[in-house]
Amino acid sequence: MIPKEKKVVSIIGGGAAALVCAYFLDPAKYDVTIYEKNKALARKFLVAGKGGFNLTHSEPIAELIERYTPSGFLREALLGFDNTAVRNWLSDLGIPTYIGSSKRVYPEKEIKPIEVFNSIIAKLNERGVQLRYEHTWTGWNDVGNLKFNSDTAIQSDYTIFALGGASWKITGSDGNWTNYFKNHSVITLPFQASNCAYQVDWSKEFLSKFEGVPLKNIAIDCNGSYQKGEVVITQFGLEGNAIYALSPQVRAELSSNSTATIHLDLKPNQDEEQLLQKLENSPAKNTADKLRTALKLSTVQVGLIKEIVSKEAYLDPKQLVQFIKRLPLDVLSSAPLDEAISTVGGIALTEVDANFELSKLKHHYCIGEMLDWDAPTGGYLLQACFSMGHHVAQHLNK
Numbered sequence: 001m002i003p004k005e006k007k008v009v010s011i012i013g014g015g016a017a018a019l020v021c022a023y024f025l026d027p028a029k030y031d032v033t034i035y036e037k038n039k040a041l042a043r044k045f046l047v048a049g050k051g052g053f054n055l056t057h058s059e060p061i062a063e064l065i066e067r068y069t070p071s072g073f074l075r076e077a078l079l080g081f082d083n084t085a086v087r088n089w090l091s092d093l094g095i096p097t098y099i100g101s102s103k104r105v106y107p108e109k110e111i112k113p114i115e116v117f118n119s120i121i122a123k124l125n126e127r128g129v130q131l132r133y134e135h136t137w138t139g140w141n142d143v144g145n146l147k148f149n150s151d152t153a154i155q156s157d158y159t160i161f162a163l164g165g166a167s168w169k170i171t172g173s174d175g176n177w178t179n180y181f182k183n184h185s186v187i188t189l190p191f192q193a194s195n196c197a198y199q200v201d202w203s204k205e206f207l208s209k210f211e212g213v214p215l216k217n218i219a220i221d222c223n224g225s226y227q228k229g230e231v232v233i234t235q236f237g238l239e240g241n242a243i244y245a246l247s248p249q250v251r252a253e254l255s256s257n258s259t260a261t262i263h264l265d266l267k268p269n270q271d272e273e274q275l276l277q278k279l280e281n282s283p284a285k286n287t288a289d290k291l292r293t294a295l296k297l298s299t300v301q302v303g304l305i306k307e308i309v310s311k312e313a314y315l316d317p318k319q320l321v322q323f324i325k326r327l328p329l330d331v332l333s334s335a336p337l338d339e340a341i342s343t344v345g346g347i348a349l350t351e352v353d354a355n356f357e358l359s360k361l362k363h364h365y366c367i368g369e370m371l372d373w374d375a376p377t378g379g380y381l382l383q384a385c386f387s388m389g390h391h392v393a394q395h396l397n398k
Contacts, residue, residue, distance in 0.1 A: 013162035014041035017368030020389030193340035200237035
């Protein structure tokens, strides 16, 4: 029997979603090539790993799915390759993982991001995946073949785009590819910053004392969404996991109004009645000492209260505990796009089906951050990219 000729799959982009997709495509059915515009693959993957390499998050899958915006869009992909499956896959690659105190999943200590990357690349080589560097995709030619570097044409049976978003341009993730899709009537949305710093107009006096100081064990509310964690006071405003996770809500407020109002809960594990009782029973003479000794507020928390609250409210225990539980802050803007950890925007989700195939361009798929979805930091971004890559591979393998 004459063996069937393999189909050609071109994966454009060399980030996490692309690598996983290439890994799981059946080498008996497909000749797979990854086309990367840089001189090396996975630059954002490697750079992100330097700040704490969260490979996924260990929470139950039902809760994990709800961390995404919109949550239903990634449901099937996440169920098909969940956080347990990711850990098992990494283990098969020789990368053992562990769950940290924050429930985030990391490679075992002493294993660096480059070692994780090299393990994946070694397996891709074993599976016959071809890697082509310095190949910048520049659209399609007149007969529908992929163009690279303006003059190289590649014929492909299936094309999988994993072009990334528009943050960290130094890694090659610049979002300049959108016009090629617009020319084929594919709807794209402007990129917006997510998981980024947010601007707050601090006083000079407050900044001189507290710039760079963390606010720990707090919670933030924005338009009914509540997130525990911590943030850091910066010259620009606030950054940290507690506000990163509220990026969709803050963006929505900023787009509707000139500012977004958030509320800080400085004692999320105690209610107003408990706080008021402790405050009124404190033997300390001045309010600042009562806050520090009776309520165990940190110096920066006390300073923040003084920054926001009027003198009258500060000296009234009932009003004061209300502010401790719901301290308002006006957010003026998000950080510049290129300074964001991730972005939203890109290909509208209405343009792809349940298998991430473009409805207007058959046999063309989009995965990863180039699609308009959002997730907080802590392993969720990588998990989604892993799951999407796996999902498309399994779909094509059928």
